Amino acid sequence: NSPSDPNKTIENGNTKAATITTPPKARFSASRAVRLLWKHFISAYRQLPVVQWSLWWALAMAGFIQVQVYVQLLWHEIDQDQGTLFNGGAEALLTLLGAISALAAGYIANRIFEQWALWILTVCSGLQGGLIFYSGFATNIWVAYVLYILFGTLYLFMVTMAR
16 A cells, blocks of 8 residues: 555554545435425415416416417308318417517516516406407408417417516
């Protein structure tokens, strides 16, 4: 054994074996994990803004998905002779305008949104409801397409703003 051995140390001219300590291994405990999750859940949902955002997010997402699923049936009811020729075009245009609106939302000043967040989301959600309500009574397929595209674009804008 040489003095340059990494497992040996020299103190006052005497060579001693260095003690290597390893940190204790963490033990997984399902009950501790559940208690910690519950503690964090209670801590988070005691705050009114967290409850408001969670409720808005859940309702907005569920509403958007429901509209996306059933809009094809609505379009078929409005114009049964047309088939699905332009339905894909409306979906593609929604995707394009949604991406543009998401980019626009990224450029809007965050200070303005932080101060007026609930009002902006309330007004936009009301507009979305009006667009879909009016779309349900539309008798022209092109009006229904435009209303759906506006609804989806507004939703994608709001989701980006809400982060």
